[in-house]
Amino acid sequence: MKKLISMLLALILITGLLTGCGGTNTGPVENGKAEPSTELNIYMWQQYISDDLIAKFEEENNAKVNLSYMSDNADAITKLTAGGGQEYDLIMTCDAYMESLIDGGYIEKINFENIPNASNINESYWTAKEYCVPYLMNYIYVVYNKDTCPIEINGYNDLIDPALKGQIATIDGARNLFPIALIALGYDPNSTNESEIAEAYEWLVKYNENVVAYGNAEQNLTNGTASVAFTYDGNASWAMSELGDKNNLVIADFESDPVQLGFDLYVVPKGAKHVDLAEKFLNYITDPQVMAANLVEYPYSCPNDAAVEAASDAYKNDPARDFDYKENVFFQKDVGEAITIYNDYYQKLKVGE
Amino acid sequence: MSISKKRKRQRMEEFIGTTYSIAIYAILYIPVLVMMMFSFNNQRYNYYWNGFTTQWYTKLFSNSALIESLWYSVVIAVLATIISVTIGTIGALGLKKYEFRGKKFINEMLYIPIIVPEIVMAVALLVIFIKVGFALGMGSILIGHCTFCIPYAVVTIKGRISGDGYSLEEASMDLGANRIQTFINVTLPSIMPGVMSAAFLSFTLSIDDVVMSNMLAGAKNSTLPVLILSMNKSGVTPDVNALTTIMILIIVIAMVLNNLIKNALKKRKKTEETI
Numbered sequence: 001m002k003k004l005i006s007m008l009l010a011l012i013l014i015t016g017l018l019t020g021c022g023g024t025n026t027g028p029v030e031n032g033k034a035e036p037s038t039e040l041n042i043y044m045w046q047q048y049i050s051d052d053l054i055a056k057f058e059e060e061n062n063a064k065v066n067l068s069y070m071s072d073n074a075d076a077i078t079k080l081t082a083g084g085g086q087e088y089d090l091i092m093t094c095d096a097y098m099e100s101l102i103d104g105g106y107i108e109k110i111n112f113e114n115i116p117n118a119s120n121i122n123e124s125y126w127t128a129k130e131y132c133v134p135y136l137m138n139y140i141y142v143v144y145n146k147d148t149c150p151i152e153i154n155g156y157n158d159l160i161d162p163a164l165k166g167q168i169a170t171i172d173g174a175r176n177l178f179p180i181a182l183i184a185l186g187y188d189p190n191s192t193n194e195s196e197i198a199e200a201y202e203w204l205v206k207y208n209e210n211v212v213a214y215g216n217a218e219q220n221l222t223n224g225t226a227s228v229a230f231t232y233d234g235n236a237s238w239a240m241s242e243l244g245d246k247n248n249l250v251i252a253d254f255e256s257d258p259v260q261l262g263f264d265l266y267v268v269p270k271g272a273k274h275v276d277l278a279e280k281f282l283n284y285i286t287d288p289q290v291m292a293a294n295l296v297e298y299p300y301s302c303p304n305d306a307a308v309e310a311a312s313d314a315y316k317n318d319p320a321r322d323f324d325y326k327e328n329v330f331f332q333k334d335v336g337e338a339i340t341i342y343n344d345y346y347q348k349l350k351v352g353e
Numbered sequence: 354m355s356i357s358k359k360r361k362r363q364r365m366e367e368f369i370g371t372t373y374s375i376a377i378y379a380i381l382y383i384p385v386l387v388m389m390m391f392s393f394n395n396q397r398y399n400y401y402w403n404g405f406t407t408q409w410y411t412k413l414f415s416n417s418a419l420i421e422s423l424w425y426s427v428v429i430a431v432l433a434t435i436i437s438v439t440i441g442t443i444g445a446l447g448l449k450k451y452e453f454r455g456k457k458f459i460n461e462m463l464y465i466p467i468i469v470p471e472i473v474m475a476v477a478l479l480v481i482f483i484k485v486g487f488a489l490g491m492g493s494i495l496i497g498h499c500t501f502c503i504p505y506a507v508v509t510i511k512g513r514i515s516g517d518g519y520s521l522e523e524a525s526m527d528l529g530a531n532r533i534q535t536f537i538n539v540t541l542p543s544i545m546p547g548v549m550s551a552a553f554l555s556f557t558l559s560i561d562d563v564v565m566s567n568m569l570a571g572a573k574n575s576t577l578p579v580l581i582l583s584m585n586k587s588g589v590t591p592d593v594n595a596l597t598t599i600m601i602l603i604i605v606i607a608m609v610l611n612n613l614i615k616n617a618l619k620k621r622k623k624t625e626e627t628i
Contacts, residue, residue, distance in 0.1 A: 041572030046583040066573045069583035075567060082476060083483040087572045219588055223401035242397075 037274035038063045040281055043076060044092035045069065045264065048136070049285075050297045057284050063277055073097065080106045085269025089278040092135065095263040096175065096332035098128040107131055108268040114279040117286035125263065125303035127331075132265040133282045136300040138232040140176060140260040141323065142252035143239070149227040153252040156184035159230070160206040168210045169217040169226035174346035175332055176260070177204055180230070183257050189330045192338035201345040208349060218242070221249060234300035237320035241299075251323045261329035263303065385601065392594035409595040416592050418580065423596065426576040429491060430560040433498040437555045440499075441506025442548055446540070448507065449514045463504045474500060475568035482569070490571035497565040502555040509554060513547025 046069035054065050068088075070076050076093050085091065085106060093101065101107050109130050112118055121134055142153055150163045159168060159180075170177070179189035181200035191197060213220050217231035218239035229236070240247045266285075268278055284290055291307030295315050302308050308316070335342065395406035413419065448460060466474060475497060482493050521543065525535045541548070563578040570579060581593055 043572065045586055046580070047586070068570060068572055068575050069580065071567065071579070071582040071585060078476065078568070079479070082479045084479060084489065087489050215585070216588060 036061070036063075037277040039066065040064070040090070040274055040277045041066045041068070041088045042090045042092075042281075043068050043070060043079070043088045044090075044266075048092075048264070048298060050294045053285075053290055053294055057281060060284075061277065061280060065281075077101075080269055086271030086273065088269055089272045089274045090266045090281065091269050092264055092266055094332075095127055095265065096334065098132060098265075098267075099334040101267065102128060102131055106270055108270055108272065108275070110268055110282070111279060114276075115283045115286065117283050117288075120286055120288055120291075120304045120306035122303050122305050127263075132267050133286065134263045134265045134303045135285065136234075136298065137261060137263045137303050138234060139301060139326070139329070140171065140230065140232055140262065141236075141254075142228065142230050143221070143236045143249050143320075144228040144252060145221065145224075145248050146250045147248045148224070153228065154255050155257045156180045158252075159210065159228070160184075160203065161210075164210040164228060166210065166212045167226055168207075168228045168230065169213045169215075169220035170207075170211050170230040171217060171232065172214040174342045175335075177207075177349075178342055178346070179260060179330065179332065180257075181207065183330070189258075189260070190333040190335055192335050192341075194338075194341050197338070197341050197345055201349060204349050232300070233320050234298065237299045237318050240318075240320050247319070249319075251320070253323075254325050254328070256328075258328045258330045259325065260332065262332060388594055389598045389601065392591055392598045394591050394594075397590065409591040410599075413592040413595045413599075419577070419592060419596060422575055422577045422580045425491070425574045426560055426578070429495055429498060429566075429576065430556050432495055433502050433559040434552050434555040436495075436499050437502035437506045438548060438552045440503050441510050441551050441555075442541075442544070444503070444507045445510035445514060445544075445547075449511055450519075463507055466501050466504045467508075471501065471562075471564040472568070475565045478565075479568050488571065489569055490573065493569040493571070494566050494576065497569045498559040498562060501562075501565070502558055505554050505558065506551040509551040510544060510547040513544045513550075 040063055042065065044067065049067075054067070057063075058065050070092075073094055076091050077097055079085065079087075080091060080093075080101065081104065091107075110133065115133065118133060123129075125137065126134055142156075142159070144153055149167065151158060151161055153159065158164075178197065178200050181203040182189050182191050182196060184203055185196070185199055187193070187196045187200070191200075212226050217226070217229035218235040220226040221229045221239045222242050229239075236249065236251070240249050243249065266282060268275060272278060285294070286304060286307075288304065288306035288310045291302060291304050292310040292312070292315075295302055295307065295311045299315055299318055299320070301321060302311075391402075392409055393405050393407065394403055395408070396403040448456065478493070478497050478500070479489075481487075482489060487493060521539050522535050525539045526532070530538065561578055562576070563582055566576040567579045567582070570576065575583075577596075581589060584590065584593065
């Protein structure tokens with residue numbers, strides 16, 4: 001709550017400043033083509049890319065890769081919109097933010113001539129194609145412990161069953177929670193209609209009563225705190241492999257409700273200083289063999305078809321990705337001004353009336 | 354009759370007092386103990402207790418990112434402490450001793466960085482740094498930390514300066530000491546407890562700050578709290594528990610030593626006095 005308010009204040013502050021003195025930014029320093037960069041600054045999630053692969057890239061290109069980590073997608077957005085983009089060469093963000101980033105002119109077009117491996121990426125998973133390279137993707141679905149969960153779950157509405165009181169571990173965030181409520185109520189998951197969002201809020205109040213913990217879903221599932229989790233497929237995969245032979249987690253068999261599919265993707269911020277090396281890195285990470293090796297350590301869903309083809313059997317047979325409704329997905333879209341409605345109701349949800 | 358009643362009441366009060374303090378200490382320290390316990394957990398993500406191991410302590414020293422960011426945090430905290438205590442001491446003395454126009458205004462303005470949400474300060478600084486082309490990194494984090502450490506330092510030290518210090522200063526100058534000698538030999542020792550607590554406060558504020566550091570960190574390094582926070586998405590690994598356990602042990606040892614030295618000094622003073 002406090003964080004959200006402060007974030008909003010901060011955003012107001014930034015927009016004020018940017019409109020006040022826009023256009024004063026000087027262009028990026030031109031980088032001589034002849035001399036390749038020896039430094040690459042990446043801002044991304046922690047524990048999301050294999051250290052060995054980074055080390056190999058450094059060795060091959062005789063360069064130093066500086067990874068710094070965000071704790072929230074909003075971190076990256078704040079830094080970008082405040083104009084801090086030129087500190088980095090690659091920034092990870094998610095599909096939901098792409099529209100605003102492009103509209104605001106915060107990111108550069110990517111020259112795909114230098115990234116031939118990008119053709120391995122499945123086009124149907126690729127929005128805003130000129131501006132980003134998808135890295136990994138996340139289905140957000142429901143898994144439950146078939147031994148301890150009192151009911152069978154076939155849709156989002158089962159999650160507000162009073163039998164599940166204090167049983168659910170869930171991911172957090174307005175734009176992750178409201179869509180499932182909207183779907184459960186039969187509305188558009190990216191609705192901008194206030195009365196629909198208000199109804200979704202009422203639904204989430206009931207959901208909230210069943211929630212035992214926000215965040216660390218895989219941890220709470222494996223240690224038995226929760227019997228149901230609403231989480232990312234990669235985290236479910238970890239929980240399942242951690243349990244090993246004792247795995248009693250099953251993916252909820254949704255009949256009609258779609259699940260959210262989100263992408264983490266790389267963008268090149270405006271003013272990036274080492275674009276040449278950034279392109280090399282993007283080409284490196286979209287290489288099927290490299291990505292396949294990365295998937296061993298980070299078993300998330302991957303939009304790179306050739307890499308999935310080349311991946312280990314353990315990855316291909318991962319129970320966390322064995323569900324039938326992969327085509328029945330929805331995406332988080334930019335909801336424009338309505339985001340404030342979402343935030344208001346989200347705060348209400350978090351602190352009560 | 355009345356005496357036994359009084360005694361009973363006393364006992365009751367004692368009992369409530371002890372239970373209350375035990376409860377408070379339990380709330381404060383049980384999470385820390387659990388955290389320390391889990392640094393010996395034989396599992397990758399601390400999902401549940403899985404057996405005893407000390408592997409995380411050996412792994413910790415090969416986790417260069419963690420050690421580097423700890424080092425980075427400590428350097429920033431030490432520098433921020435030195436800067437804010439220096440400015441804080443000068444500021445507190447000036448604000449206490451001298452009368453000038455706008456003194457009240459400045460006094461009240463001191464509280465603004467304390468009251469304003471940190472994230473607002475952080476974003477404001479971020480925008481300023483970028484506009485003037487100041488590279489983000491240790492320098493920007495250091496300035497950010499000083500913005501909230503200095504007001505605390507001034508307020509803490511100011512509280513320590515009492516009126517009767519002036520006569521001592523005057524006496525010292527009467528006896529031929531110049532201003533600098535007076536400051537070093539008379540003023541500073543009299544406000545030393547305030548300066549020390551300001552220093553500890555600044556160090557603590559700086560080393561566990563996450564909001565400011567997160568916003569102002571450059572592309573190359575980040576402080577330890579920022580690194581730990583960013584692990585939250587996938588789960589904090591036990592080597593972080595190991596690191597924090599070591600940090601807590603160092604703090605406890607430092608505190609014990611501090612008290613021992615203080616006691617020793619007191620004893621010496623007493624014996625000197627009796628002689």
